[in-house]
Amino acid sequence: KNEVEQSPQNLTAQEGEFITINCSYSVGISALHWLQQHPGGGIVSLFMLSSGKKKHGRLIATINIQEKHSSLHITASHPRDSAVYICAVRMGNTPLVFGKGTRLSVIA
């Protein structure tokens, strides 16, 4: 069974700060997803990656397959980035296994 660990569990940042959220997993995967859940509850898929790095606006996701580790970075953070960020992994053709999420609060 693949365990997915996220750190930190909670994070408070000042507006404008650079933010990093980490995700580690225990066995080999075929893909890793980063999801965003806003206070209203809706969940949105941000990235799906299996190697290297992806960038979308102020969000950057990286993955190191050898180290079984991924990071989600937010540059120039803004209060609207406040949400729970969830890492999820897939092994082959299996459903996603989720981390417990990182709750981010960005203060103006």
Place this chain on the structure above:
Amino acid sequence: DAGVIQSPRHEVTEMGQEVTLRCKPISGHDYLFWYRQTMMRGLELLIYFNNNVPIDDSGMPEDRFSAKMPNASFSTLKIQPSEPRDSAVYFCASSQGLVEPQHFGDGTRLSIL
């Protein structure tokens, strides 16, 4: 394009009652997933369907839970009888292929008193 539609958004009911949650996936998506989210355990997969056929229901907690997908545009998750520990947010998601990004509904917040 309409996203995944779930109903109801909120449900409050008494212990022992039957609860039915509903989901309409995105048209053309051949995979449908039911998840449960709690503070303690985060998001957990309950069951998923491919082309209306249940593929893996190993996440369904016990016999009180059942899910059906009678056609490509509709699925239900039923709890009978409900218990307070079933209180959670239940999400439905769909995707065009198992390894493609999933699109989530807004969830049903269920409270069992």
